[in-house]
Amino acid sequence: MARRFISILLSIIVLTSLYFFIDSAINIHSTVAELNDRSTAEQAAKRVILIAQELDTPYWKLLKEGAAEQAKSYGYMLQYVGPQRHDPDEQTRLLQKAIAAKPDAIITQGLQGQEALFELAQDSGIAMIAIDTDVESSSRIAYVGTDNELAGKQLAQLMLSKIKQKELHVGVIIGSYAHNQSERLAAFQNALADQQHIELVEVRTSNISRLQAAEMTVDLLQQYPHINVFVGLSGLDAIGIVDGLDAAGHKNIAVFGFDNLLNTESLIQQGRIVGSIVQQPDIIGQQAIEVLHHSMEGMPYAEQNFISTYVLTAEQQNEVQR
Amino acid sequence: MKIRNMLFIVIPLLFLINGSISYLLFSSSNQVNTSYLQLQERLLVYERLNEYIQNHIQLADQWLTTHSKDAYDAFQQGSQQMNNEILRLKDYGPPANGMVDALSYQALIDGYQAVEQLLLASSTQNTLLYSSYLDQAELLSAYIIEDSYRMIGLELEAYEERSEEIRSQVAKMRISGMMLLIGVTLLCLWLAYRISASISAPIRQLAQTAEGIAQGNLDQPVAQYSKQSDFYRLGAAFKKMQQQLKQYIAAQKETLEKDKQLKEMELEVLKSQINPHFLFNSLNVMSKLALIEGAERTSDLTVAMANLLRYNLKQLDTPVPLRDEVKHANDYFYIQQARYRDRVKFETDIDEEQLDTTVPVLTLQPLLENIFVHGIEQLERNAVITLRIYGNTEFTWITIEDNGIGMNEHTKAQLLDYEQRQTASAKQSKPHQSTGLGTRNVFRRLQLLYGAQHEVQIDSREGEGTSITLRIPRQKGDL
Known part of the structure; x- marks a missing residue:
């Protein structure tokens, strides 16, 4: 009995360790094989380069994901490049480089002063698609981006519906005076133009930086203590404004923002941000590839594609949760 | 199990296990090493390409400024060097996570090579055209160098993704290999013990039985062995031998007994053939009658006859004095x-x-x-x-x-x-x-x-x- 027990025990030890041993050997083998499996790149597949404004921001990442997903379904290969920090010069240089790399298409922001490059790309047989920001004079085949006019209007309407005070003194923080944000601002201003009780105190730029947005907020409050509403026109502005209000000790000023980044949602839940106008970058990316596909297949497509924004407030959030 | 079969199965099996452990250990570490060396080799190729391309631009510049044959040769040599590395890169193929990047990279290199051809074709006399090509080449080389680093990053990233997995598997393999070695060693010792015991124990038992038989003890039990054992036949033969020995001895005893009984019976029959009393009485009567009739010699003879008969009817193994025997001999002679x-x-x-x-x-x-x-x-x-x-x-x-x-x-x-x-x-x-x-x-x-x-x-x-x-x-x- 004892002898049999020892025999079985030893056999089990040997067999189990043998199993794990062989298993790990096979795993190593297959992993190394995967590592060494370097199939030659498919020359036939369409190559698309997507240039971001800033590589690692949530907006651009979402946009890239939407584009990548759609590209995959059409069998396109998508290369995602962009400057590490917000840097228009670098962005331009990357565009030049992308053109030198001769892809089938380039998807990029339509920056002012890039018309010549767009032209050059067009001549090299590269399909150019402008996203986020359009340069109408460029030789791009299409534009896909947020409907900034609608967004500005939505922001104004949201503010009017939420704030019922006699006099509104609005401080505005804008990411940059890029075309898209300028458009937003203009639409916002237009919508409020006939409202006598509303005063736009001043517009400051944050350079798409949370820290700078906070600094500007503190600065504005010092200069104009009567400001009672803050509006941020780019993604991180509203969060920066909340930081600034915390720093200045003015917690009861209403804040309106743009997009749904980082902790925007929880700030809305806490009531620190009244509401946010949210863009849908993934749909922009998706649509950009869709338009490209149509163009390449010779199918009809719209030259200007506006992707709508939606309003995010505490009530809507609750509704969604329900 | 028969000892031969057991050894025949067990020893090759242990060798097989040990062999496969060694082989797998060797091949795994070899694979890991090879993949690492390959990675290193690729990274070096990118590095060299960067170096050569920078050098190449300089050589082109020199050619432009000196217009010398030497510079032209050096420029061409640089092209050759660079092309070798480019071909090698093409052989390696792109990393799995950088297909599209590799294509762009390749397109940049192609662009550079196209410009290079233009440079070689154009005469340095046309300085203006040459300079514009050179500018283009410089710009492209900058892009290529930049993308080389990007490719190096992607290669490392691809390797890093897998190497974590490989490292954990190697650690697992090391532990299980150690366990396996210990287990196999213990199993070897155990089997050696079992096999030696399976040989020596039956021999000891049979030797004991044999000693017992030698001492005349035929009734001791003989150990039973399973039919698959080598000792089954030996044990069975031993048992049969013991039984036959017993039977033989019993038969021998029986024969002896029979002989003895037969002899006794024979004697009984002889004794009872003549009723002794009747015979003695008859002889007495005859002796007395002879005496009465005056035939003394007949009477004496009859008495002697009676004595002889009486004496003959004694138990055979009864010892008697020699004197009686002599007297009996005299009677017989008479x-x-x-x-x-x-x-x-x-x-x-x-x-x-x-x-x-x-x-x-x-x-x-x-x-x-x-x-x-x-x-x-x-x-x-x-x-x-x-x-x-x-x-x-x-x-x-x-x-x-x-x-x-x-x-x-x-x-x-x-x-x-x-x-x-x-x-x-x-x-x-x-x-x-x-x-x-x-x-x-x-x-x-x-x-x-x-x-x-x-x-x-x-x-x-x-x-x-x-x-x-x-x-x-x-x-x-x-x-």
Whole structure:
């Protein structure tokens, strides 16, 4: 009995360790094989380069994901490049480089002063698609981006519906005076133009930086203590404004923002941000590839594609949760 | 399991396991090393390409400024160097996570090579055109260098993704390999112990049984072994041997018993053939009648006959004093003399002191009978039978002589061959035995009774007579 027990025990030890041993050997083998499996790149597949404004921001990442997903379904290969920090010069240089790399298409922001490059790309047989920001004079085949006019209007309407005070003194923080944000601002201003009780105190730029947005907020409050509403026109502005209000000790000023980044949602839940106008970058990316596909297949497509924004407030959030 | 099979399976199996452990360890580490070396090689190629491309631009610049043949050659040599690395890169193919990047990279390189061709084709005399190409080349080289680093990053990233997995698997392999080695070693030791025990234990058991049999113990149990064991046949054979030995001994005992019973029965039958009382009574009546009728000799003969009969009916193994035997011999002779009358004479030369010793009953009569039947029957006259008894404190010698026809060597040898088995001698002696107790039986009985102390000697010459001498140890008469 004892002898049999020892025999079985030893056999089990040997067999189990043998199993794990062989298993790990096979795993190593297959992993190394995967590592060494370097199939030659498919020359036939369409190559698309997507240039971001800033590589690692949530907006651009979402946009890239939407584009990548759609590209995959059409069998396109998508290369995602962009400057590490917000840097228009670098962005331009990357565009030049992308053109030198001769892809089938380039998807990029339509920056002012890039018309010549767009032209050059067009001549090299590269399909150019402008996203986020359009340069109408460029030789791009299409534009896909947020409907900034609608967004500005939505922001104004949201503010009017939420704030019922006699006099509104609005401080505005804008990411940059890029075309898209300028458009937003203009639409916002237009919508409020006939409202006598509303005063736009001043517009400051944050350079798409949370820290700078906070600094500007503190600065504005010092200069104009009567400001009672803050509006941020780019993604991180509203969060920066909340930081600034915390720093200045003015917690009861209403804040309106743009997009749904980082902790925007929880700030809305806490009531620190009244509401946010949210863009849908993934749909922009998706649509950009869709338009490209149509163009390449010779199918009809719209030259200007506006992707709508939606309003995010505490009530809507609750509704969604329900 | 048979030992041979067990060894045949177990030893190669252990070798197989050990071999596969070694092989897998070797091949795994080899694969990991190779993949690492390949990665290193690729990274070096990117690095070299960067170096060569920078060098290449410089050489092109030199050619532009010096217009010399040497510079042109150097420029071409640089192109060659660079192209080698580019070809090597193409062979390697792109990393899995950088397909599209690799294509862009390749497109940049293609662009650079196209410009390079233009540079080579254009004459340096046309400085303006050449410079514009050079500017283009410089821009492209900057892009390529940048993308080389990007590719290096992607290669490292691809490797890093897998290497984490590989590292954990290697660690797992090391632990399980260690376990396996320990397990296999223990298993080896255990099997060695089991196999050696499976050989030595049955041998020890069988040796014990064999020792027992050698000491005459046939009833001890023989260990049973399973049919698959090598010791099954040995054990079974042992058991069979033991049983057959027992059977044989039992059969032998039975035969002996039977013989004994047969003999007793034979004797019983002989004894009961004549009702002794009836015979004695008849003889008494005959003796008295003879006396009354005045035939004294007949009466004496009848009495002698009665005595003879009485004596003959005694138990065979009863020891009697030699004196009685002598008297009985006299009676026997007296009866025989009635038949042979003067033809035969009986002489005795007896040391009276020796007559107290005891001898088995009916020792002398059969010898005398033999003499009458064979020795002197044909003798017409002057037959003499001599009985001599003499001896010392240790032995008594009894000699019976006749001057009859004697016996040949063959007969003598037959007579002296009494130590043979009883059945055979009984058969042979049957035809010339009237009482069923022949000469040889006498010798035989002496042998059984006294063993080496007795001695039988026969001297005989054909036509001259026979002398039979018996030596028996002197016994005290209180028996």
